[in-house]
Amino acid sequence: MSDKKVINFMGQRKLAGVLSILLVIASIAVLSVKGLSFGLDFTGGTLIEMHYPETANLTDIRAELREQGYPGAIVANFGTDRDVVIRIKSDGAKVGDAIAASLASAYKGDGIVQRERIEYVGSQVGEEFLNDGGLGLLFALSVVMAYVALRFQFKFSVGAVTALAHDVLIVLGLFSVIELDFDLTVLAAVLAVIGYSLNDTIVVSDRIRENFRKVRKTASIDIINISLSQTLGRTLITSLTTLLVLLALFIVGGELIHNFALALILGVVVGTYSSIYVAANVLLVMGISKDDLIVIDKEGDDQETLIP
Structure with a gap:
């Protein structure tokens, strides 16, 4: 274990959980009442x-x-x-x-x-775009869940998909509130948000799994705090550099990609938050433990040595 300072992220997990639930419920409510302001790609x-x-x-x-x-x-x-x-x-x-x-x-x-x-x-073509886009989002989430379950463990896949759904709903909810046009470029941005958020969540999940196997006699919440502290620098650097590019596109990129850049900016901010507080929070709620990540020894002495 490193001597670096461990930040107690999960100490605020209940507050973060309540905030996320309220934001998701508010987004669903706004989308149900106001809906999205679809661009001509969908409406004709x-x-x-x-x-x-x-x-x-x-x-x-x-x-x-x-x-x-x-x-x-x-x-x-x-x-x-x-x-x-x-x-x-x-x-x-x-x-x-x-x-x-x-x-x-x-x-x-x-x-x-x-x-x-x-x-x-025509409106019929726009309706086909809308249906195909919705199916694309559902397919992406399904594939992500299967991939994370195979690479890590089922509880990790639930956490990852929960974080992705959280990000997508909040971005869509914000677009509904500010009544910006939702067209194919924004849909592409939402799919990109899924990819960005997944990448961040995978990095965090990989470190959590590694520490569960290496660190002994430590509570699950402490292992998650250690893992989040170790990946915090990488997460912030990635998010800040991405935001710099997106802000440049938003400011000088022109009207055609204005909404595209805005959707990505919102997605990066929310995705950074969810990779820390949503995915890890779900793991604790589901009772993640060392038993879930036991490696079966098939090579005798070649088994990885646990760090006391």
């Missing part, structure tokens, strides 16, 4: 790409769209400052032609505004 809508002869004024374009009755339209540069992509919730394929014509006539600069592409996503 129109995507328009325009090419301007000089730098496009996005403020003027948004103002023109508001006058036409589309205050919630997403307008962003695409590739260069002369190329603009517009995403509008609409229920007709002909809306794109009218909007493109209106924007072209409203342009006061030199040259002609060119219409590059107009695509319409």
Whole structure:
């Protein structure tokens, strides 16, 4: 055992447990009452790409769209400052032609505004995206549970999946509260959150398993505190460096990836918390002990020596 200071993380496990339960219940309640503000990928809508002869004024374009009755339209540069992509919730394929014509006539600069592409996503296609996305989330959680159970032990898999479900529900709940569009990019971010949180939980679980096998005559709660203290530096460094990149994307990445970056930022923060307090807390609730991690000796003298 190292001489490094052991932080009593699990001393606050009851408070952390109550906080997590309240956040999850609040998220489920908000999602049940308000739901998510689905983007046009799920609800159906129109995507328009325009090419301007000089730098496009996005403020003027948004103002023109508001006058036409589309205050919630997403307008962003695409590739260069002369190329603009517009995403509008609409229920007709002909809306794109009218909007493109209106924007072209409203342009006061030199040259002609060119219409590059107009695509319409029907509500039926959007519903298929939504169903496939939900199935993808459930499949990811199922595979994670099976993987952790095989690599570690069943109690570890329950803790890992509980932590992942905790992270996903809180991120979705926050998106519901602040009423930001939930589209395919945000769904991709939620799946990325699952991967990030799982990676952190696996590192912590691996250290807990190792210490259960090495440290003798120590209570389960103390072994978990030792393990969390040993992995804390790695967890914080990983989270902080990831957040630096995500904050850069959020601030200067543009409107198209704004919600994607925000979902990942929320996921990293919540995932860091859950890898410390949720997964480990579940292990204690389920009564994890040395007996759960006994290694059967198949090679006689080659068995790992326990550290007293």
